[in-house]
Amino acid sequence: MSRKRREKRDPQQRRAEILAAAFALFAERGFAATRMEDVAARAGIAKGTVYLHFPDKERLFTELASGVASPILGEIEELARNEATPPRAALSMFYALFRRDVLETERRHLLRLILAEGPIFPGVAEFYHREIISRGLGVLRILLARAASRGDLRNPAIAEVPQLVIAPALTSIIWTTLFERYEHLDTGKLFDVFLDTLFLPEGDAR
Amino acid sequence: MSRKRREKRDPQQRRAEILAAAFALFAERGFAATRMEDVAARAGIAKGTVYLHFPDKERLFTELASGVASPILGEIEELARNEATPPRAALSMFYALFRRDVLETERRHLLRLILAEGPIFPGVAEFYHREIISRGLGVLRILLARAASRGDLRNPAIAEVPQLVIAPALTSIIWTTLFERYEHLDTGKLFDVFLDTLFLPEGDAR
Amino acid sequence: MSRKRREKRDPQQRRAEILAAAFALFAERGFAATRMEDVAARAGIAKGTVYLHFPDKERLFTELASGVASPILGEIEELARNEATPPRAALSMFYALFRRDVLETERRHLLRLILAEGPIFPGVAEFYHREIISRGLGVLRILLARAASRGDLRNPAIAEVPQLVIAPALTSIIWTTLFERYEHLDTGKLFDVFLDTLFLPEGDAR
Amino acid sequence: MSRKRREKRDPQQRRAEILAAAFALFAERGFAATRMEDVAARAGIAKGTVYLHFPDKERLFTELASGVASPILGEIEELARNEATPPRAALSMFYALFRRDVLETERRHLLRLILAEGPIFPGVAEFYHREIISRGLGVLRILLARAASRGDLRNPAIAEVPQLVIAPALTSIIWTTLFERYEHLDTGKLFDVFLDTLFLPEGDAR
DNA sequence: CATGAATGAGGATTCATTCAT
DNA sequence: TATGAATGAATCCTCATTCAT
Numbered sequence: 001m002s003r004k005r006r007e008k009r010d011p012q013q014r015r016a017e018i019l020a021a022a023f024a025l026f027a028e029r030g031f032a033a034t035r036m037e038d039v040a041a042r043a044g045i046a047k048g049t050v051y052l053h054f055p056d057k058e059r060l061f062t063e064l065a066s067g068v069a070s071p072i073l074g075e076i077e078e079l080a081r082n083e084a085t086p087p088r089a090a091l092s093m094f095y096a097l098f099r100r101d102v103l104e105t106e107r108r109h110l111l112r113l114i115l116a117e118g119p120i121f122p123g124v125a126e127f128y129h130r131e132i133i134s135r136g137l138g139v140l141r142i143l144l145a146r147a148a149s150r151g152d153l154r155n156p157a158i159a160e161v162p163q164l165v166i167a168p169a170l171t172s173i174i175w176t177t178l179f180e181r182y183e184h185l186d187t188g189k190l191f192d193v194f195l196d197t198l199f200l201p202e203g204d205a206r
Numbered sequence: 207m208s209r210k211r212r213e214k215r216d217p218q219q220r221r222a223e224i225l226a227a228a229f230a231l232f233a234e235r236g237f238a239a240t241r242m243e244d245v246a247a248r249a250g251i252a253k254g255t256v257y258l259h260f261p262d263k264e265r266l267f268t269e270l271a272s273g274v275a276s277p278i279l280g281e282i283e284e285l286a287r288n289e290a291t292p293p294r295a296a297l298s299m300f301y302a303l304f305r306r307d308v309l310e311t312e313r314r315h316l317l318r319l320i321l322a323e324g325p326i327f328p329g330v331a332e333f334y335h336r337e338i339i340s341r342g343l344g345v346l347r348i349l350l351a352r353a354a355s356r357g358d359l360r361n362p363a364i365a366e367v368p369q370l371v372i373a374p375a376l377t378s379i380i381w382t383t384l385f386e387r388y389e390h391l392d393t394g395k396l397f398d399v400f401l402d403t404l405f406l407p408e409g410d411a412r
Numbered sequence: 413m414s415r416k417r418r419e420k421r422d423p424q425q426r427r428a429e430i431l432a433a434a435f436a437l438f439a440e441r442g443f444a445a446t447r448m449e450d451v452a453a454r455a456g457i458a459k460g461t462v463y464l465h466f467p468d469k470e471r472l473f474t475e476l477a478s479g480v481a482s483p484i485l486g487e488i489e490e491l492a493r494n495e496a497t498p499p500r501a502a503l504s505m506f507y508a509l510f511r512r513d514v515l516e517t518e519r520r521h522l523l524r525l526i527l528a529e530g531p532i533f534p535g536v537a538e539f540y541h542r543e544i545i546s547r548g549l550g551v552l553r554i555l556l557a558r559a560a561s562r563g564d565l566r567n568p569a570i571a572e573v574p575q576l577v578i579a580p581a582l583t584s585i586i587w588t589t590l591f592e593r594y595e596h597l598d599t600g601k602l603f604d605v606f607l608d609t610l611f612l613p614e615g616d617a618r
Numbered sequence: 619m620s621r622k623r624r625e626k627r628d629p630q631q632r633r634a635e636i637l638a639a640a641f642a643l644f645a646e647r648g649f650a651a652t653r654m655e656d657v658a659a660r661a662g663i664a665k666g667t668v669y670l671h672f673p674d675k676e677r678l679f680t681e682l683a684s685g686v687a688s689p690i691l692g693e694i695e696e697l698a699r700n701e702a703t704p705p706r707a708a709l710s711m712f713y714a715l716f717r718r719d720v721l722e723t724e725r726r727h728l729l730r731l732i733l734a735e736g737p738i739f740p741g742v743a744e745f746y747h748r749e750i751i752s753r754g755l756g757v758l759r760i761l762l763a764r765a766a767s768r769g770d771l772r773n774p775a776i777a778e779v780p781q782l783v784i785a786p787a788l789t790s791i792i793w794t795t796l797f798e799r800y801e802h803l804d805t806g807k808l809f810d811v812f813l814d815t816l817f818l819p820e821g822d823a824r
Numbered sequence: 825c826a827t828g829a830a831t832g833a834g835g836a837t838t839c840a841t842t843c844a845t
Numbered sequence: 846t847a848t849g850a851a852t853g854a855a856t857c858c859t860c861a862t863t864c865a866t
Contacts, residue, residue, distance in 0.1 A: 029325065030322055030326060032236065032238030033326060035859090035861085046827045046828055047828060047862090048862090048863080049827070056862080057861065115380055115384065119234075119318065119383055119384060120235065120239065128384075129385045134388075134389070154360050158403060161392075163374075164396065164399065167373035167374050167376070168370060168373050170373070170376060170377050170380060171369055175369060177325075178324050178335075179331065182331075182335040183340065190367050190369060190370065193363045197361040197364060197370070197404065213851085214850060217850090220850090241834085242837085243835075243836090251852090253852080254851070255850080257837070263835095442650075442735065442737065443648075443650075444648065444650030448839075448840060449839075457848090458848045459841090459848080459850095460842080464847075524733055527796065529648070537797065538800060540796075541796070545801075569814060569815075570815060572811065575789055575793060576812055579785035580781075580785050582789050582792055583782075583784060583788050589733075590733065590736050591746075591747045594744060594748070601778070602779050602782065605773065605776060605779045606779075609816065625865095626828095626830080653855085653857085654856080666859080669857095675858090828865105829865095829866105831863075831864100832862100833859105833860100834858105835857105835859090836856105837855105838856085838857100839853100840853105840854095841851105842850105843848100843849100843852105844848100844849105845847100845849100
């Protein structure tokens with residue numbers, strides 16, 4: 001009896017295809033509303049095959065959430081390490097990378113997903129805090145401290161609450177995924193105005 | 207077979223109890239993972255009784271989402287209307303009310319809920335933009351414009367991107383619902399430092 | 413607290429109103445698809461009130477089915493008792509009464525209902541057999557025997573299978589309630605042609 | 619937890635088994651009183667499996683109602699087409715086939731089902747008229763016309779009301795499903811006497 | 825490895841019936 | 846008596862997961 005049977009594939013590639021399909025669907029519909037069958041269909045494979053790569057739906061989600069961590073962080077850490085880079089330039093670069101690699105790609109939905117489903121999957125939130133947020137805040141603290149010591153900041157206390165620097169980024173994610181269709185937000189301006197608020201104009205010593 | 211007591215109640219009160227129960231559960235688990243039976247149980251009534259007040263789960267959710275809109279907005283609009291109120295005091299009050307009425311109540315889960323279910327219930331996102339976000343930004347624009355014209359702002363351009371003022375609030379919600387258990391965030395300081403960054407120190411004219 | 417409360421009514425009349433409402437709905441939708449609440453609404457009373465008159469839905473149905481027995485039977489029995497009435501005239505009268513009192517009134521649905529739901533409510537079928545069918549066949553046997561002995565019948569054996577005389581009546585019920593909308597049936601002709609088939613032309617002796 | 623054996627089966631056969639189970643239950647209890655779970659149990663499969671073959675209960679019913687159309691009709695149409703067959707023999711064969719294939723099988727409940735659910739599923743009644751009744755009457759008209767032209771009929775007008783020929787069949791169904799337990803009906807005799815009433819004795823020219 | 829038919833626990837919704845007012 | 850809010854058993858349908866092929 002002839003049976004349709006896909007070519008065997010490199011497991012890593014197959015796995016990636018499943019993750020990609022799952023990502024698209026989770027992002028669009030959320031965790032609960034996504035059916036494993038749809039993930040399989042979108043990946044072009046049979047239902048059962050998904051289970052050869054992921055033990056269950058929850059693990060598919062958490063591996064997805066953990067796996068797409070952006071390389072932005074690495075680039076920023078490098079920038080920050082180089083003391084020659086002016087802090088404002090580093091932050092500016094951070095926002096630019098964020099826009100290019102997250103906000104303007106499908107990855108922005110991933111962040112929404114984590115924010116949305118995070119509390120239900122504590123492992124995911126924990127992973128995000130440890131791998132992304134904590135490291136990011138670390139870099140920001142260094143950058144802001146350096147900026148403060150250079151006298152670049154309008155309010156040096158900012159260095160104590162680096163979450164404020166993340167705020168516009170989170171807000172841009174939320175806005176673009178939820179409200180953009182009702183009212184446009186110019187994210188470039190958002191970040192620029194924010195930087196202008198944080199930093200004293202160049203050559204302006206107080 | 208023992209039968210629970212039938213307690214008749216004022217319909218408005220009963221309805222409010224159901225909404226409260228539903229809110230707690232939706233906020234905790236999300237839409238899909240909340241069972242109508244649990245809502246009923248938490249409201250202290252039988253399964254069928256929920257359906258005397260809401261035609262189905264979806265309507266329970268959407269009425270809920272529309273109903274918990276905070277009265278903060280009204281208070282702020284009033285403050286802003288009064289030209290005697292210094293803009294910074296108004297914003298300070300806004301954050302204080304936000305902390306008291308949202309961040310420190312179960313209402314803080316609302317944003318997450320909208321973030322999670324928004325794509326599935328577009329009406330909810332639309333409602334939030336129209337009734338909350340849009341009105342909120344309107345008030346902020348007025349306040350910021352007034353502050354700018356008074357020379358209170360370090361960077362008057364802020365008035366053009368009032369979303370920046372909302373950003374710390376959104377961030378505080380996300381932090382407290384997702385990461386607070388891993389790392390504490392002092393939201394009072396968050397808002398204070400932000401205001402200090404926005405506004406020139408009192409009596410400081412540029 | 414003022415409470416809407418219908419005038420007290422003659423219980424017999426109230427009961428009749430409920431039966432009428434139930435009849436209309438059962439006839440239209442069948443037993444299962446009829447809700448007690450709709451019966452009450454149609455009778456202009458509250459849900460609970462129905463239960464003051466009928467212990468449950470099944471009894472409402474069976475009392476209905478038993479209660480609307482037509483007075484046709486009595487009239488026919490009287491006709492048959494009178495030996496002066498020619499058998500053919502008696503049968504002709506029977507069909508005429510059937511058309512006027514059943515086929516062309518809402519009662520035709522009642523019959524359909526009994527045929528349809530009968531096997532599920534054996535009490536109803538039993539009642540119908542005992543009170544209607546059995547008595548009807550009794551009369552028919554007498555009439556057909558008399559006709560046979562008078563030499564009126566083309567096939568005297570008919571007297572042994574009086575169900576044949578009921579057949580066109582049942583068929584007319586089924587046709588008018590199920591197929592009339594797709595293809596018209598002239599029931600007057602149906603019965604006339606049938607009588608012409610049963611009986612020899614007048615004055616024709618074999 | 620013991621798990622029943624998963625038996626894979628030819629889809630066509632599985633489908634047929636489900637239809638058979640559903641038919642038995644619908645016929646016995648009617649549409650509303652039949653539970654999908656019982657259908658599955660009777661077919662020897664799990665609840666969910668039914669839904670792999672039919673999208674919902676309604677479709678199961680309507681496909682069923684359309685599917686059990688008897689092959690009788692085809693056989694009769696063939697008989698009628700052959701002009702050599704004496705009309706009386708053809709009708710006799712029709713009743714014989716009807717007894718064998720409908721009256722003495724579970725199919726006899728079909729009429730009751732249509733009678734009961736017709737108003738709720740108008741498509742079913744329409745289907746029956748179009749596919750069964752209309753075609754059947756067509757054949758009967760041809761047969762009766764031929765019989766009339768050959769001078770076989772006691773009353774040639776019968777050809778104008780072929781429903782009369784169906785009447786004993788319908789009556790036999792109703793009797794056997796409703797009243798047989800209270801009073802026996804000899805259906806063989808029913809049809810024979812009817813044919814003797816319709817047709818002149820052989821060799822008897824009027 | 826891959827398939828997809830089969831499974832059955834789970835959850836939304838309905839509605840006959842009850843009973844406090 | 847009459848009311849209608851409240852109850853909860855009953856039933857349809859979904860979908861994550863399994864496993865024979």
